[in-house]
Amino acid sequence: MALAEGLAENRRVQLVDYSEPARSGLAAAPTIELGTDGAGWRCGRRGRLDVIRLARGPADGALPPLPEADADTTVVVDPGWSTTSALLDSPRSLVDCSLVVVTRVTIPAIRQTEQVLAAVSGEAEVAAVGPARWPRLVEANCGPRLGEARSKGQVVPVPFCRRLQTTGLTGDRLPKPVAAAGRALAALVAPPAPPRHRRRAVRAGATR
Secondary structure, eight states: OHHHHHHTTSSEEEEEEOSOGGGOTTTTOOSEEEEEOTTSEEEEEETTEEEEEESSOOTTSOOOOOOOOOTTEEEEEEOHHHHHHHHHHOGGGGTTSOOEEEEESSHHHHHHHHHHHHHSSSOOEEEEESOSSOOHHHHHTOOHHHHHHHHTTOEEEEOOOHHHHHHOSOSSOOOHHHHHHHHHHHHHHSOOOOOTTOOOOOOTTOOO
16 A cells, blocks of 8 residues: 555556455555446545455456556556465566565564565565564575665665554555655655756856
């Protein structure tokens, strides 16, 4: 949600949740519900963001394709673990996507993250939920792929929020620190285009 809202500040964005309805963390996130479509999706709105969730679990196990979107729409997919596993089994399906891996700042979590990063081709951004300064034991267990991502500035700390831990995602605004982390991720995933026709003033002999 934080990443999608960060991207939605300057573009049209769809947030698509592939989790089964009973497991979706976005059930209460839209501020406006728009009903279901014929492809099995439940649609809603949250500010400038389209929030789309599965309306029902697929009876045959086959997930519906992504909802149709305009060419200028950015689609953020929360695949859920079952879909993530399927994607990792066929990394070619991730070639045309920017990948963000969400982890916690614990030893088991970063070891799992290392396995995920090793299973995909190309680079990925990492959202690390927990303290910005990692405990020494966690750092000591950081693998080469995750260590490289940290050195390149591709790991964004996402702070814990006690309110969200209690209420989950609702129609309320995200806490400011969490929203700021989403904007930082958005800047990594889709860097803003440089401004056009901006002239840079230069004064001869000036130094700083």
